[in-house]
Amino acid sequence: MTVSTDEPVTSAPAANVLDELKWRNLLSISTDEAELRKTLGSGSVTYYAGFDPTGPSLHIGHLVQILTMRRLQQAGHRPLALVGGATGLIGDPRPSAERVLNSPEVVAGWVERLRGQIEPFLDFTGPNAATMVNNLDWTSGLSAIEFLRDVGKHFRVGKMLAKDVVSTRLNSEAGISYTEFSYQILQSMDFLELNKRYDCTLQIGGSDQWGNLTAGTDLIHKARPEAAVHALATPLITKADGSKFGKSEGGAVWLDPEMTSPYAFFQFWLNCEDAKIIDYLRVFTFRTAGQIAELEESATSRPQAREAQRALARDMTSLVHGELAASRVEEASKALFGGGDLTGLDAGTLGDALGELPKAQLRRGEHLLVDVLVAAGLAKSKSDARRTLSDGGAYVNNVKVTGGEVATVSTADLLHDRWILVRRGRRQLAALELVGE
Template identity: 45%
Template sequence: MANELLDDLKWRGLLYQQTDEEGMRKLLDEQKISLYCGVDPTADSMHIGHIVPLLTLRRFQQHGHQPILLVGGATGMIGDPSGRNEERQLQTVEQIDRNVEAIKVQMQQIFDFNAENGAQMVNNRDWIGSMSIIEFLRDFGKLISVNYMLAKDSVASRLEGGISFTEFSYTLIQAIDFNHLYDNYNCRVQIGGSDQWGNITSGLEVIRKNHEEETKAFGITIPLVTKADGTKFGKTAGGSVWLDAKKTSPYEFYQFWINTADADVIKYLKIFTFLERETIEKLEQSVETEAHLRTAQKALAEEMTRLIHGEGALEDAQRITKALFSGDLKALSSEEMKAAFKDVPSVELAKEPANIVDLLVEAGISPSKRQAREDVTNGAISINGEKVTDLEHIVDIADRLDDEFAIFRRGKKKYHMIQFN
């Protein structure tokens, strides 16, 4: 079973570094284990860049191992210097607590908490928050030398520009987490992104020095996910793709995945979905032979939207997509229209009745009154999915959705949102 799991992770491109691959295989062959991944609550939602290690942890759960999900109520108040060139802005205890609760809800969407090997959720403030500075320095500060910490990339990269003692101490604090879980939860493995290698090995060093017997603890990191062109994954024109439906709607989430480039889609199917190898290989063939059908992208979008937002949200996202493709906007609610057209060109106008020709020019939808008249008479203009061909049409409250906005379409694909105030 160990070979099957680790070989699958390799095939999916999910293994970047391992502290001891042979020892890890032996451990997994001998027993079912507990292993953990941590997330610091620096925001009230995770984004898709956070979930690769978590989804990898979920794969271990599918093979009978028990995941421990650590939400860093303590480490989130300190700030991880990994991958950063400046100090984090410290958050209040109240904000951290709100973030912790929000992230817990998102974890519950990804993991099975009710199985025999159900996921466990822990908060490191429960053991670090009550620790005195004397305990910290005597019990753990003596275990790691300053030279050892200075050699960590997360620290070394910050020395020239400066790093506070607060962030300098982060790697040791995270090491306490691994040691605590090793002692109290029989946790044998930590999983993290590639930027967490230094923190993971610090944890292994603390465990080794704290235990006389031969320790069996291991670390695994996941490679940074990038696009085929080398640019950063998980960003759109509007910013990060969040798991919180209020920050990134299920429709936007679905569209992010369905717009994946052909060069990336199979890689993402391997990394993010739980589809079997045979299924992914068939989808890979479809990319090569019938890429225009975008079958692989549809599978990726469906799997990810269902996982994060559920079946109902997936169906809504697909319905909105179908309505936009067909031009049948009348099938959408005002909220769905607002979500679907969030990123189209937008202009604000006063809530006053206006002639359609004048409005098209004022809003910049048609470049001139002559062109606006041609657009209307030729049937090229529609409001909220309804074609307008009358040059005397007055745009008023009847055309406004929720008395707030209207969606104008010129031609087949040029959409504009007018927001009325």
């Protein structure tokens, strides 16, 4: 994964970074906002966010924490990015059912993949250089007796039972194992260890993790009463209807380009709803208040131009996949609808773009376009396809078809010897793949 460093930078002075986070709607709750403001304004603060390797890739929901870490570092503070090789072996309890435990070998592989996705967003040089950490380093040699005596004694079961997800699971048929019940103790121990090892005094995370965040501050208050520590939670990012943001029709939008192609990634942001587009620009981009105000004016007065969505899609694709990938997928997005040169797209980008469309497969050779329109789902029947052709509404590789119902497509129309783009009207697209010898 390539991360662009050319985005507009709005890093605030250390004293103002909390105001920057609030303006970007990135501050949901904190342990003591007034004291945290004073702490952030008095010098460099070491802070951390944790990411569990419960899969082979992070998704765009994780970007909220990663980019918040980046903003804090730009303001002069020092980040610790924790990928939980230990907590990833357990998994944060889900409200629905017990997680499937993955093998240590699988989790170790995911740790390396996630590290590789996080590292490009942070600066590992200079006085506030970032550090990658793994909680397996301080848990792998810990005995059960040490864990119970030195850490477990500071937790009260009643308070642990009151946690929403624990309560939900206890009242369900699935119940909850002692393994998952103990997760918050392991995560709390991370903050304690980072406070001892790196003088880390701030943990950030999502508001859905607030119970785990405050469990960490509580543990430090008991085990190291002389330490002053804070927790800061960002809000959950939602759609206009209140549902969780970050999923496409195919599921989560991943940072790994093999799991979500750069083209699909670009299209996800491009299709963001008008009602939330300015919120997303604040949360996810590094555009200035002035730049976002201009895009807000455009979204209000010229919503059909979708300039705000295009800016968001371009910024996010550049940030995660690099400028070159962003340029390629932007050209592909235009070309699919007749605004660019299809033949100029490289095979990978074209394949990713066409892979997002309805598809039909036919044997290599010559085929009536009437049959192709039906096979690709662009016409309900042959008679419907004939009407489309007679009305001049069919396009092959963005070229208007003039041959009427006897028009054909063949291997001569193939792009990169594989694909043919078929379009009905302005917006209905499908990809035809000719296969075989």
